Amino acid sequence: MNRNPKVVIIGAGLGGLAAAIELRKAGYADVVIVEKADDVGGVWRENTYPGAACDIPSPFYSYSFEPNPQWPRRFSQQPAILDYIRGVADKYDLRRHLRLGTEVTELRYDEPTSRWTVRCSDGETIVADIVVSAVGQLNRPAFPAIAGREKFAGAAFHSAEWDHTVDLAGKRIAVIGTGASAIQFVPQIQPEAGQLNVFQRSPAYIGPRPDREFSAFHRALLDRFPAARFPGRAYWYGRAESLSVAWAYSKSLAAVLRSYSRWHMKRQTRDKPGLFERVWPDYPMGCKRVLFSSDYLPALTRPNTDLITTPIEEITESGIRTVDGTDHPADVIIWGTGFKATDFLAPMTIIGQGGADLHEQWLDGAHAYYGLTVPNFPNLLIMYGPNTNTGGGSIIYFLETQARYVRGYVDRYAEVGRPLALRPEVEQVCDEEIQAELAQSVWTGCTSWYRTATGRVTTNWPLLGIQYRRRATFDAADYEVVPQ
Structure with a gap:
């Protein structure tokens, strides 16, 4: 029995903080959150490009236990989201658990002591009973294999590492890529550019973004009457989940959404003849991430x-x-x-029971039990792991589910006082079911960041968010207690 296990959480983004809050609510005090940067926030700390915002409405893109009546907009931008995350860290007294400016380089399971050794880039080591990796899927910028990238004499940077010292006024700017980030920053930089060339490898389906500023009255109403916050959250939950319904269950709904996207895109490109034909996709809707913007296509005209x-x-x-x-x-x-969404937990070295190397175990594509635990790696849990991305809803909904699982796992460990090892057959059956669903899904119809080079879909959950929540609940029968 170990009533106060030491838990190390890697990453202070929305996932890591959700796990820490659940553990603190359960009375676990020996929690360390290791963060390589100098503050909390995850992707919302790193991505500061012009126009950075979430494409899930703010009433739904927030913790259910911590609704925010002060969102400035329906689709709030990066500064407001980062302020929200910082406020959560403050309110739940998480900063005393933070170890900032510390990057984890290696996790190694020590079988004689049944504990994890966490090695950091500064040479320090932390010994933990349980490790929760909350490094996310969208934290390492990717660059396509284009020759000559190092030759360019001008300024160059990735949107996730925006160089605010570069003056763009009057410059000839080349944007490579037309994904979720580009459609946000292109309209912001277009007015100041001398010439803006946008290089598109493949187009995306785009829907309108019904953004608006929330009035002072609206914010005061939600602040004074907390119950008024939930209808909006429920409405946007339903709107977001409808996309998952379309991709997983309803070809007719997907066809309606495709027609709506076509109407929107054709209307927004009519000022430049021939543009619509270049931005209209030729693959099934949902195969790549669907984007939402009301100003990207007009910028291209x-x-x-x-x-x-x-x-x-x-x-x-x-x-x-x-x-x-x-x-x-x-x-x-x-x-x-x-x-690099499919490179889960990279670049950390992770060694489990019997010297098992997690990245070798995942050579054919990452897989885990509901994205959370892996055979041969007792007392290692993963937030936003393999096959837990959503093609329609809010990832925070998934993260809250996973945080509850972490709490259940730690409760069981505290009860038995020994590490818990996932039964391989349990993970195998789960993975086979998920991959069978994915094989029939829209995501196999094209090449995207959802898939590895071999074609395996390792990022996305194939069904609805509510189905994930119902299935990803901790069950002690799925695990063996590691003997002394």
Whole structure:
């Protein structure tokens, strides 16, 4: 029996904080949150590009136990979201658990002591009974394999590492990538650019973004009458979950959404003949991430902006050369090319029972029991792990489910006083069921960041969020107690 286990949580984003709050509510005090940066916030601390915002409405993109009556907008931007996360850390007294500026490089399970050794980049080690990795899926910028990236003489940076010292006014700007980040920052930088060339590898389905500013009266009403917050949250839950219904169950609903997207995109591109044909996708809707914007496509119609769909051959000293031999001069290159979403828990080294290496175990694609635990790695839990991304809803809904699972797991460990090892057959059956669902899903219809190079979908949950919540509940029968 171990009533006060030492728990190390890696990452102080929304997942790590949710786990810490659950553990603190349960009375566990020996919790350390190790964070490589200098503050909480995760992706909302790192992504500071112009226009950075969430595409899930704020009333739903927040903890259910901590609704925020002071959201400034329906789709709040990065500063407001970061302020919310910082406020949660303060309210729940989590800062005393933080160890900031500390990056974890290795996790190693010590079988004689049945504990984890957590090694940090500064040489320090922490010994823990339980480790919770909450490093997320979208934390390592990805760059496509384009020749010559190091040759470019001008300023260049990834959207997730925005260089605010670079003056964009009047510059020739090349944006590579047209995903969720690019459609937010392109409309922000277009008015100040001398020339803006946007390089698109494949188009995305885009729906309107019904954003609006919340009035002082609206905020005061929610502040004074807390019950008034929940109808809005429930409404947006239903709207967001309808996308998952379309991808998983209803081809007719998906067809309606596709028609709505076509109407929106055609209407917004009518000022530039031929643009619609270049931005309209030729793959099933939902196969790649659906985007929401009411100002991206209009930005592409402006006289100083060109959408270039010819593939890039190489980066040169002075700009970008496409495969047709055309040189596109640039003063600045901005990479809007997303993240290494399928490289789970990288670049940490993670060694479990019998010397098992987690990344070797995942060579054919990451997989875990409802994204949370893995055979051969007792007392290691994962937040936002394999197959727990959502194609429609709010990831915070999933994170809260996982935080409750972490609490149940720690409760069981505290009861028996020994590590819990996931039964391999339990994980295998779960993975086979998930992959069978995914094999019939919309996500196999194209290449996207949801899939590995071999085609395995490792990021997304194939069904509804409510189904994940019902299934991902801790059951002690799924685990064996590791003997002394």
